[in-house]
Amino acid sequence: MRRKKIAILGSTGSIGRQTLDVLSAFKDDFEVIGLAAGKNVQLLAEQIKEHNPRFVSLTDSSLAQELKSILKNPALEIFWGDMGLEFISSCSCDIVVNGLVGSLGLKPTISALSHGKRVAFANKETLVIAGNLIKDLIDRYHGEIIPLDSEHVAIHQCVNNAKKEDIKRIILTASGGPFRTWAKSQIQSATKEQALKHPTWVMGQKITIDSATLMNKGLEVIEAMHLFDISHKQTDVFIHPQSIMHSAVEFVDGNIIAQLGATDMKLPIQYSLYYPERKQLPFNLFCDLLSVGKLEFEKPDYERFPCLKLAYEVAEKGKSYPIVLNAANEIAVDMLLKEQISFDKIATIISDSLETHVACEPKSLEEIIQIDKDARNKATELKKRIKQVMA
Ligand SMILES: NC(=O)c1ccc[n+]([C@@H]2O[C@H](COP(=O)([O-])OP(=O)(O)OC[C@H]3O[C@@H](n4cnc5c(N)ncnc54)[C@H](OP(=O)(O)O)[C@@H]3O)[C@@H](O)[C@H]2O)c1
Numbered sequence: 007m008r009r010k011k012i013a014i015l016g017s018t019g020s021i022g023r024q025t026l027d028v029l030s031a032f033k034d035d036f037e038v039i040g041l042a043a044g045k046n047v048q049l050l051a052e053q054i055k056e057h058n059p060r061f062v063s064l065t066d067s068s069l070a071q072e073l074k075s076i077l078k079n080p081a082l083e084i085f086w087g088d089m090g091l092e093f094i095s096s097c098s099c100d101i102v103v104n105g106l107v108g109s110l111g112l113k114p115t116i117s118a119l120s121h122g123k124r125v126a127f128a129n130k131e132t133l134v135i136a137g138n139l140i141k142d143l144i145d146r147y148h149g150e151i152i153p154l155d156s157e158h159v160a161i162h163q164c165v166n167n168a169k170k171e172d173i174k175r176i177i178l179t180a181s182g183g184p185f186r187t188w189a190k191s192q193i194q195s196a197t198k199e200q201a202l203k204h205p206t207w208v209m210g211q212k213i214t215i216d217s218a219t220l221m222n223k224g225l226e227v228i229e230a231m232h233l234f235d236i237s238h239k240q241t242d243v244f245i246h247p248q249s250i251m252h253s254a255v256e257f258v259d260g261n262i263i264a265q266l267g268a269t270d271m272k273l274p275i276q277y278s279l280y281y282p283e284r285k286q287l288p289f290n291l292f293c294d295l296l297s298v299g300k301l302e303f304e305k306p307d308y309e310r311f312p313c314l315k316l317a318y319e320v321a322e323k324g325k326s327y328p329i330v331l332n333a334a335n336e337i338a339v340d341m342l343l344k345e346q347i348s349f350d351k352i353a354t355i356i357s358d359s360l361e362t363h364v365a366c367e368p369k370s371l372e373e374i375i376q377i378d379k380d381a382r383n384k385a386t387e388l389k390k391r392i393k394q395v396m397a
Contacts, residue, residue: 007035009034009035009036009037010035010036010037010100010101010279011036011037011038011039011098011099011100011101012025012029012036012037012038012039012040012099012100012101012102012103012279013038013039013040013041013042013061013094013095013097013099013101013102013103014026014038014040014041014042014102014103014105015042015091015094015095015102015103015104015105015106015111015114015129016042016043016044016104016105016106016107016111016129017041017042017043017050017053017105018043018044018046018049018050018053019044019105019106019107019210020105020208020209020210020213020271021103021105021128021154021210021271021275022041022043022103022105023049024271024272024275025103025105025126025275025279026038026053026056026057027272028272028275028276028279029057029279030056030057031288031289032276032279032285032288035280035285036279038057038058038059039059039060039061039097039098039099040059040060040061040062040063040093040094040097040099041053041054041057041059041061041062041063041094042062042063042064042090042091042094042095042106042114043062043063043064043065044064044065045064045065045069047064047069047072047073047076048076050062050064050073051073051076051077054073054077054079054082055077059082060081060082060083060097061082061083061085061093061094061097062082062083062084062085062094063084063085063086063087063090063091063093063094064084064085064086064090065086065087066086066087067086067087069086070084070085070086070090088113091106091110091113091114091117092113092114092117094114095114095115095117095118095121095123096117096118096120096121096123099123100123100124101123101124101125101126101279102114102118102123102124102125102126103125103126103128103154103275103278103279104118104125104126104127104128104129104132104154105128105129105154106129107129107131107210107212107213108129108131108212108332108336109131109132109135109332109333109336109378111129111131111132112131112132112135112136112371112374113371115127115129115132115140116136116139116140116143116371118149119140119143119144119147119149119151120143120147120149121147121149122147122148122149123149124149124150124151124152125149125150125151125152126152126154126275126278126279127151127152127153127154127155127278128154128155130155130225130226130229131225131332131336133151133228133229133232133233134225134228134229134328134329134331134332135328135329135332135333135374135378136329136371136374137228137229137231137232137328138232139370139371139374140232141232151233152278152281153233153274153278154274154275154278155226155229155274156252156253156271156273156274157178157179157226157230157252157253158226158229158230158233158253159252159265159273159274159277159278160251160252160253160254160264160265160274161176161178161230161233161234161253161255161265162233162277162281163265163277164253164254164255164263164264164265165234165255166263168255168257170235170236171258172257172258172259173234173236173240173255173256173257173258174240174256174257174258175240175241175242175255175256176230176234176236176240176241176242176253176254176255176256177241177242177243177244177253177254177255177256177262177264178223178226178227178230178241178242178243178244178253179243179244179245179246179249179251179252179253179254179303180217180220180222180223180243180244180245180246180306181204181205181206181207181217181245181246181247181249182205182220182245182246182247182304182306183204183205183217183218183219183220184196184200184201184203184204184205184218185200185201185218185310185311186205186245186247188310189310190309190310193310193349193350194348194349194350195348195349195350196218196348196349197349198215198342198343198345198349201214201215201218201219201342201349202214202215202218204217204218205247205249206247206248206249206269207249207269207271209271211343212336212339212340212343215339215342215343215352216335216339218349219311219313219314219349219352219353220243220306220311220313220314221313221314221316221317221335221352221356223243223306223314223317224313224314224316224317224318224320224321224331225317225332225335227241227243227317227318227321228317228320228321228328231321238318238321238322243306243314244303244304244305244306245303245304245305245306246301246302246303246304247302247304248298248300248301248302249269250266250267250268250269250293250295250298250301251264251265251266251301252265252266252267252274253265266293266295267291267293268291268292268293270289270291272289272291273287273291312353312357313335313352313353313356316331316353316356316357316360317331319360320360323365325365325366325367325368326363326365326366326367326368326377327360327363327365329368329374329377329378329381330359330360330363330377330381331356331359331360332378333359333377333378333381333382333385334355334356334359334360334381334382334384334385334388335352335356336382337355337382337385337386337389338351338352338355338356338385338389339352341355341389346389347389347392351389351392354388354392355385355388355389355392356385358388359381359384359385359388362384363381363384
């Protein structure tokens, strides 16, 4: 059988690297045709030597030139910038893995779906800001999105093509992050280093901070609404510190189906690449439930984790609010990572951005981009004011 051709957006990131680990274990079934990275030229060069793609892309032309001089491979086509991402996402591949972080993933997703591709989808921010547009594109060009995020892969398996009216609710689980047991006053003054110490998952910096604020779960609630066509009222978030049950679906007849497995992204990545097939797991990652011993569940605390509450409010309001939520969060997280604000100011910036937003119903990509841009500018202004207070 012909090997499936894979393009990876964000190949040098956490999702991208783990996708390549999975592909290395299944060389008879897949070939890597395209890789898009940001700035990590050295790692991209190593990935190219190992996986031999035809097309690659980097953020700008000087990085592309640097890569060219390292590799001296005339057969390799090197692109850069937005055009590079667009080219890789619409190249002659069967599956595009979207492991980009933030709203940067929107245009390449549109490009892949407009070419009828299957997208193995980790980049939740894109669905948060443009879920309706993405659904229209899938209908129009017959592409598809297969979730890759562990919670949505879990839900995908539990739903298993069940009728929509049979689903009572979806239960998304969250580890609770590093501050699960901390008092509100401790969380407010948490440092960047403390926020980056995730108790159960090793991930990129942005999602790790989002997990500490619980915004990650809020984004996932909105992502689930789009992926599974449900209302936010049909979602619940449970804190589950063991991170073994990745999510569950409760049906109208009282049955709950949950998906359990090791805390390792290679499992959902393998699922997403092979769906609807299943393949023998090539890694020693089978979950020993006896050694896990117990599974605990807690209600999330909106007082200590206001970002999750903000996300639920936005899920209810809809319109352009999710775009503002996401943009303000991206700006605020970036500022925490640069140590320009304290941890508690992430929620302040998002809440202030939402409060002053005049909502509209975005219909086109251009409108979404403009709202995103305006929201970033406003959040940046807010962050400048916070900086002045801190100085
Ligand atoms: N990590 C996980 O375990 C996990 C689990 C579930 C869902 N997700 C979701 O998956 C997405 C990716 O997360 P991650 O943790 O893998 O992020 P990450 O480790 O920060 O990786 C981001 C990737 O995007 C690339 N990139 C950044 N700016 C770029 C640009 N301008 N052009 C092209 N590429 C650019 C980076 O390249 P360089 O490094 O070369 O600059 C890197 O390859 C997020 O939406 C996250 O919420 C992640």
